[in-house]
Amino acid sequence: DTAVSQTPKYLVTQMGNDKSIKCEQNLGHDTMYWYKQDSKKFLKIMFSYNNKELIINETVPNRFSPKSPDKAHLNLHINSLELGDSAVYFCASSPSTIRTDTQYFGPGTRLTVL
Amino acid sequence: DAKTTQPTSMDCAEGRAANLPCNHSTISGNEYVYWYRQIHSQGPQYIIHGLKNNETNEMASLIITEDRKSSTLILPHATLRDTAVYYCIVSAGNKLTFGGGTRVLVKP
Numbered sequence: 001d002t003a004v005s006q007t008p009k010y011l012v013t014q015m016g017n018d019k020s021i022k023c024e025q026n027l028g029h030d031t032m033y034w035y036k037q038d039s040k041k042f043l044k045i046m047f048s049y050n051n052k053e054l055i056i057n058e059t060v061p062n063r064f065s066p067k068s069p070d071k072a073h074l075n076l077h078i079n080s081l082e083l084g085d086s087a088v089y090f091c092a093s094s095p096s097t098i099r100t101d102t103q104y105f106g107p108g109t110r111l112t113v114l
Numbered sequence: 115d116a117k118t119t120q121p122t123s124m125d126c127a128e129g130r131a132a133n134l135p136c137n138h139s140t141i142s143g144n145e146y147v148y149w150y151r152q153i154h155s156q157g158p159q160y161i162i163h164g165l166k167n168n169e170t171n172e173m174a175s176l177i178i179t180e181d182r183k184s185s186t187l188i189l190p191h192a193t194l195r196d197t198a199v200y201y202c203i204v205s206a207g208n209k210l211t212f213g214g215g216t217r218v219l220v221k222p
Binding site (some may be wrong): 031035045056097098100103106107108 | 211
């Protein structure tokens, strides 16, 4: 019944590895997002997709590549992981890109790069 | 997007109203005020939003000053489950930036 789900919940990996985080929403929303929460708990948007099209792309290294196979899924692939990538990554969705639409967040994926 | 300033932390007694202030003195005319909260180890949860009128829903009330430079989130009857970090966000679009927030501890 989970509205926005992410896998895995925890991810521990070595520097230089490539990893993916998956996100799925069953709310029928058109818009999905990836946010990053750093160690100071500041949460910032990374990407946003609307109907599988990229609409927000913040200043994020090219090593991060989102992929949206369909409206219900937005995966995040990270190449050549670095220590500074350690953070909690949250996926979210909203009905559309209208600014007053509520964003629904997933439970987060805690990524630790050793 | 305009920046917001919130107290770092506050305590509240269970059953009492919790009033959470937020300053956003540089807010522009097309920016909304949003409130989200994050309970420990969970994703953020939407609470309420407003443009210039006061708003109320089943979770909370939002009072926005006439000049829109500040706002107050009111939790009418705080419960222990309201213990969380509360974020006040100002944005003209759907790109939300969460600052430090206010850590609210509801005590029995």
